[in-house]
Amino acid sequence: MNTPTAPRKPVAPNGTRKSSTKSARSRAREFALQGLYQHFVGGGDVASIDAFTRELxxxxxxxxxxxxxxxxxxxxLKDDLDALIVPLLDRELGQISPIEHGCMWIGAYEFLRCPDVPWRVVLNECIELAKDFGGTDGHKYVNAVLNGLAPKLRTAEVQADRAAGKPAPAAP
Incomplete structure (x- = not known):
């Protein structure tokens, strides 16, 4: 099965590659995205994808x-996640890359089911996934969609941030 390309290491201002120490949860998101990519592209059953991914x-x-x-x-929850995402798209769902789609699924899922992860962390992690694995500027699309979902799915948390004067996160 095809899998997304390996993530690019960040580049320091002097042009050297930075070493990254990712959290275990960040790594979990990367492997989940690889599994979701296989699901989108190959259509395999989740148990087989899971077994394959665990061996990476x-x-x-x-x-x-x-x-x-x-x-x-x-x-x-794919149907529920797509139902949340589709109203925020400017194109058909089938025109979204599997990487962007997977990042949006992960973000929407974490907004819904992982209240222990702050919404800003969810957003930033999904943007980073899209930067590392997706196409040029795909992270901006993921950012726009998830920024649109956050006030709906994490209303109190987003309102508290706004009341505290925290600006909305934006992809560079």
């Missing part, structure tokens, strides 16, 4: 519980 190098550094929640939760 570096999976042992991921938060396996969060990975399970994301991969299985997104696939189980």
């Amino acid at each position: 190098q570096g999976f042992n550094k991921a938060d396996a519980v969060h990975y399970d929640a994301l991969l299985h939760g997104c696939v189980d």
